[in-house]
Amino acid sequence: MQDTIKKLVIVGGGTAGWMTAALLKRVLAHAVDIELVESSDIGIIGVGEATIPPIELFNKVLGLDEAEFLRETKASIKLAIRFENWRAQGERYYHTFGAPGRSQAFCHFHHFWTRAQQLGDTSSLWDYDLNYLCAEAGKFAKLEVNDPVWEMQYAYHFDASLYGQYLRKYAEKLGVRRTEGMIEDVALDAQSGFVETLTLKDGRQISGDFFVDCSGSRGLLIGQALKTGYEDWGHWLLCDRAIAVPSERFEKTLPFTRSIAHPGGWQWRIPLQHRNGNGLVYSSKQYSDDEAADVLLGNLESEALSDPKVIPFRTGRTKKQWHKNVVAVGLSSGFLEPLESTSIHLIQSAIVRLITFFPHAGVRDELVDEYNRQSRLEFEYIRDFIILHYKLTERDDSEFWRYTKSMDVPERITEKIELFRSTGALTKENFDIFLESSWLQVMLGQGIMPGDYHPLADTLSEKQLRDKLTNTRQTKMQPMDQIPAHDEFLEMFTRSR
Ligand SMILES: Cc1cc2nc3c(=O)[nH]c(=O)nc-3n(C[C@H](O)[C@H](O)[C@H](O)COP(=O)(O)OP(=O)(O)OC[C@H]3O[C@@H](n4cnc5c(N)ncnc54)[C@H](O)[C@@H]3O)c2cc1C
Known part of the structure; x- marks a missing residue:
């Protein structure tokens, strides 16, 4: 059995590292000594720009000042993702971080709305969501x-590159040691199989x-040295490449983020303070890299700022996300396409x-098993939610x-639908x-209208329902x-502090 952990080594200095x-370092403080090794010759992936709300909590726990963070990382606010052409060409819907209506015990607002629809109401569920109203108004x-x-x-x-650098300053200030160098060899203990020593190109250990x-x-470490194996989900999520370019x-x-579906994949547009991030996630069976570049560059709407970069990936x-004395965090632990901006959250x-x-x-085995159980479930549920978007399409304009x-999808998705x-x-x-609100918006947005509603929605008279x-x-x-334009907010908030 291994003894107390005194020295922890992080391999990699991307967003995850x-x-x-x-x-x-913030939480464990002096309990462990932390060294991070990274190689500027290899560099970082350098994409990954949209997040989901829990990131705010991450920054809060670190004690980061929000205005400084927005300035340092050229950030903008994300209230939603707008999905365009996903259900059918010309159709669009939002997946917002809000919730429609007002929450109520036992009976979600959408049940009242569904009943009203059955009585002839024509409002959209999103009309009752402040995130949507602000996203549409750019506020x-x-x-x-x-x-x-x-x-x-x-x-x-x-x-994401600026965020990594911002956190580097933060971590180094707390005492994390950074070592620059290319790891060439990983030595395992002959008996336990635990990772023991990393050897750098210049011989340092x-x-x-x-x-x-x-x-x-x-x-x-996790894949190459410990050979944990990889579970491939490419039969459900066909995209295996991305091409990215700033504009x-x-x-x-x-x-809000835009996600625009094309015949062989989908394109993201992410607005930052100083530029747009753009990319096309696509299936190599549907587009060659040159075709993908044409689709991306043909749909930019503003001048490209560099040549597009192709990034292959395996979904x-x-x-095992924890094996022996190694935990994989970030892309080393797996990858799901950025349709719902979940990778940084998984970190x-x-x-x-x-x-x-x-x-x-x-x-201890008990710790490892529980860690792996939770990590697996979290990955699988995100996978399922992403599959949902593809499964519920009405498009038939391409083989994709x-x-x-x-396609057949995991049973729990079919059950939910x-x-x-x-x-x-x-x-x-x-x-x-x-x-629930996320599943609701995507199912509704992609054309599933509930055939019934909760009986509590019937407790109101028709007039009471309309008034509600x-x-x-x-x-x-x-x-x-009273809510200012998004740019006005960024200007005021980042200047005033
Ligand atoms: C196309 C695309 C779009 C994405 N969009 C989003 C998004 O919108 N939202 C989101 O949340 N996530 C997104 N992601 C995911 C996100 O980019 C990653 O989760 C995030 O950047 C973390 O990457 P990483 O730190 O794991 O890996 P990397 O950035 O690749 O860093 C790896 C590090 O390891 C070091 N290293 C590797 N080998 C060695 C060696 N031999 N010796 C020394 N050092 C070594 C490298 O130097 C580097 O520092 C996207 C990913 C892709 C591919």
Whole structure:
């Protein structure tokens, strides 16, 4: 059995490496000595710009000043993702971080709305969502509210390379040691199979009790040295390449990500303060790299700022995210296409889990098993939510969409769809980071209208039901006049502090 963990080594200085260094040092402080090794010859992946709301908590735990963070990372606010051409060409819907209506015990707002629809109401469910209203109007404010009806959940778009550098300064200040160098050899203990020593190209050696593999998709420790194996999900998620290019900023910075479906994949547009991030995620069976570049560059709407960069990837996860004395964090642990901006969140969640199950007194099977169980479930639920978008398409204009529409999907997705379709009911699983409101918006947005609603929605008379909807809509609209344009907010907020 391994002894106390005194020295922890992080391999890699991308977003995963520096997020890990910052949070572990902040929380574990003097309990462990932390060294991070990275190679500027290899560099970082350098994409990954959209996040989901829990990132705000990550920054808070680190004690980062939000205005400084926005300035340093050229960030903008993200209220939603707008999906265009996903259900059918010309159609669009939002997946916002908000929730429509007002929450109510036992019976979600959408049940009342469904009943109203059956009675002839023509409003959209999103009309009752402040995130949607602000996204459409290009507005944002940090509202100080005492009624949750006006709470706006938000995340950020940021320059991931700048975020990494910002956290590097933070972590080094707390005492994390950084070593520059290319790791050429990984030595394992002959008996335990634990990683013992890393040898750099110039011969220097780095030893540790515990290692966090943040080496990116090459998985230097978890995949290459420990050979944990990889579970491939390419039969459900056909995209296996991305091509990315920054472009000039627009006059207005939109407070949402755009995801635009094309015949062989989909394109992201992420507005930052100083530029747009763009990319096309695609299937190599549908587009060659040259065709993908044409699709991307042909749909930019502003001047490209560099040549496009192709990034191949393999969708899936490493079979054991913790094995022996190595935990994989970031791309080394697996990859899911950035359709719902979940990779940086998976980094955050892996670090929090590592802290929760930290092997202070040495690696124990019970800790490893629980860590791996939770990590697997979290990955699988995100995978399922992404598959949902492809499965529910009505498109048949390419082999790509014809396949995704008719493919067999994991049973729990079908169960969720059928439950919602027939009753309007939604379920929430442990370790699924997407709440009912997320499943609701994507299912509705992609054309599933519930055939029934909860009986509690029948307790109102028809007039009461109409009044409820009208009042909710008016209440949601109430703060709109005081909420400034998104750019105005960024300017005021980042300047005033
Ligand atoms: C196309 C695309 C779009 C994405 N979009 C999003 C998004 O919108 N939102 C989101 O949350 N995530 C997104 N991601 C994921 C996100 O980019 C990554 O999760 C994040 O950048 C973390 O990467 P990483 O740190 O694991 O790996 P990397 O950035 O690849 O870093 C690896 C590190 O390991 C070091 N290293 C490797 N080998 C060695 C060696 N032999 N010796 C020394 N050092 C070594 C490298 O020097 C580097 O420092 C996207 C990913 C892709 C591919």
